[in-house]
Amino acid sequence: MVYVVLGTQWGDEGKAKVIDYFSHQFDYVVRFQGGANAGHTVHVGEKKFVFHLIPSGILHEKTQVVIGNGVVLDPVCLLEEMESISREVSFEGRLWISNKAHLVLPYHKWLDAAKEKKAKNPIGTTLRGIGPAYADKVERLGIRLGDLFLSEGDLTSRLEKAYEVKAFLLQKYYGMDVPMTIEEILREILQYREKLAPYVTDTERLLQKAAAERRNILFEGAQGTLLDVDFGTYPFVTSSNTVAPYALVGSGLGLVDVANVVGITKAYCTRVGEGPFPTELKDSTGEFLRKQGGEYGSTTGRPRRCGWFDVVITRYAIGVNGVSEIFLTKLDVLDGLDEIKVAVGYEIERNGQRERLDYPPQSWEELEQCKPIYVTLPGWKGKTAGVKRYFQLPSEAQHYIEFLEMQLGRKISYISVGQDRTDVIER
Ligand code: IMP
Numbered sequence: 399m400v401y402v403v404l405g406t407q408w409g410d411e412g413k414a415k416v417i418d419y420f421s422h423q424f425d426y427v428v429r430f431q432g433g434a435n436a437g438h439t440v441h442v443g444e445k446k447f448v449f450h451l452i453p454s455g456i457l458h459e460k461t462q463v464v465i466g467n468g469v470v471l472d473p474v475c476l477l478e479e480m481e482s483i484s485r486e487v488s489f490e491g492r493l494w495i496s497n498k499a500h501l502v503l504p505y506h507k508w509l510d511a512a513k514e515k516k517a518k519n520p521i522g523t524t525l526r527g528i529g530p531a532y533a534d535k536v537e538r539l540g541i542r543l544g545d546l547f548l549s550e551g552d553l554t555s556r557l558e559k560a561y562e563v564k565a566f567l568l569q570k571y572y573g574m575d576v577p578m579t580i581e582e583i584l585r586e587i588l589q590y591r592e593k594l595a596p597y598v599t600d601t602e603r604l605l606q607k608a609a610a611e612r613r614n615i616l617f618e619g620a621q622g623t624l625l626d627v628d629f630g631t632y633p634f635v636t637s638s639n640t641v642a643p644y645a646l647v648g649s650g651l652g653l654v655d656v657a658n659v660v661g662i663t664k665a666y667c668t669r670v671g672e673g674p675f676p677t678e679l680k681d682s683t684g685e686f687l688r689k690q691g692g693e694y695g696s697t698t699g700r701p702r703r704c705g706w707f708d709v710v711i712t713r714y715a716i717g718v719n720g721v722s723e724i725f726l727t728k729l730d731v732l733d734g735l736d737e738i739k740v741a742v743g744y745e746i747e748r749n750g751q752r753e754r755l756d757y758p759p760q761s762w763e764e765l766e767q768c769k770p771i772y773v774t775l776p777g778w779k780g781k782t783a784g785v786k787r788y789f790q791l792p793s794e795a796q797h798y799i800e801f802l803e804m805q806l807g808r809k810i811s812y813i814s815v816g817q818d819r820t821d822v823i824e825r
Contacts, residue, residue: 468648602650634673
């Protein structure tokens with residue numbers, strides 16, 4: 399069976415916990431896009447693990463993990479991450495990285511920072527070099543992981559081609575010094591070669607074989623649907639396709655039957671970085687959600703913007719991903735609120751006329767002008783935190799869930815009510 403599990407909002411929906419929750423049923427857990435911009439936190443008992451590149455399935459002994467061709471790989475970050483969990487897990491024969499994954503190199507991070515600094519409307523990127531690395535990929539200037547194993551001469555000539563343009567841009571356009579010479583970069587990347595060699599392979603072939611043997615494969619999305627380069631709030635997006643169909647492109651599995659697309663949806667909304675966010679709360683309720691939910695970026699530590707649940711964008715995400723069921727996360731964060739609002743539509747003024755929208759407009763400028771139309775639901779006095787059965791939830795919490803299901807037209811099959819991997823209600 400093949401599952402795709404991904405976020406239906408702006409990322410940080412609590413994906414790592416969900417993937418960790420499902421992982422024991424899967425033989426392979428696969429990352430197919432993004433890079434070290436992702437920050438996936440898993441709590442196991444007292445221990446906290448933060449993953450940026452390695453699929454969190456690595457915590458399950460019997461699971462093999464794959465970093466697919468669609469990922470942009472920062473070798474420094476990967477090696478650091480491996481080091482940080484090497485006491486807990488083994489990688490030999492369990493971690494596989496595509497030889498076709500593009501590398502994030504120092505000059506991608508310099509450019510990311512230079513662009514953000516110079517921009518009038520910065521994106522608020524994670525500064526991990528993601529955009530410039532994907533730009534090199536489509537510009538055919540990228541260096542792929544497998545290229546590290548070329549002769550030094552061939553690798554140097556590829557590097558020269560990519561580096562020249564960056565050095566020119568940095569110096570002449572951004573007015574910056576270039577921090578490293580090409581020789582220094584070459585020396586640095588050659589160090590990764592030996593360390594990564596045991597894990598590099600044609601991962602598409604590995605996965606195709608696994609699928610033919612009817613092994614269970616779980617695709618782990620990073621970021622969220624509204625950050626997708628096509629379907630997100632462009633240009634305030636990341637530089638990869640985060641949607642479910644890309645799981646197949648970013649892994650080379652071919653067109654197989656995907657049994658289930660699980661949409662991970664937080665019980666409220668958050669966003670890091672710039673860009674439109676119709677239900678954002680800049681008041682004490684927003685502050686309450688940030689505090690209760692620990693809403694600070696796990697990659698950058700930035701405070702996340704918080705707001706009410708938005709049916710319009712979630713329904714849109716269900717469509718572009720083909721979501722079949724929903725895993726609702728962080729319901730317990732809403733414990734203690736007197737009332738809870740849900741945006742069920744937007745209102746916008748166009749040519750002097752007020753219009754009601756139930757689908758997000760194409761431009762970020764218009765989305766920014768949209769005023770949410772709220773339905774107000776009662777909050778609950780009791781706690782949902784730690785509850786194990788659906789019927790034990792306060793009736794208002796059950797009402798909230800059933801209201802969302804009705805609005806979204808999808809079953810909420812799982813509800814997460816706490817940090818630990820056991821804090822999940824299955825319905
Ligand atoms: P980039 O991916 O670093 O280029 O950043 C582009 C946008 O995506 C920024 O708004 C980031 O805050 C956002 N972003 C990137 N990765 C994540 C993530 O894992 N969670 C939430 N937001 C992210």
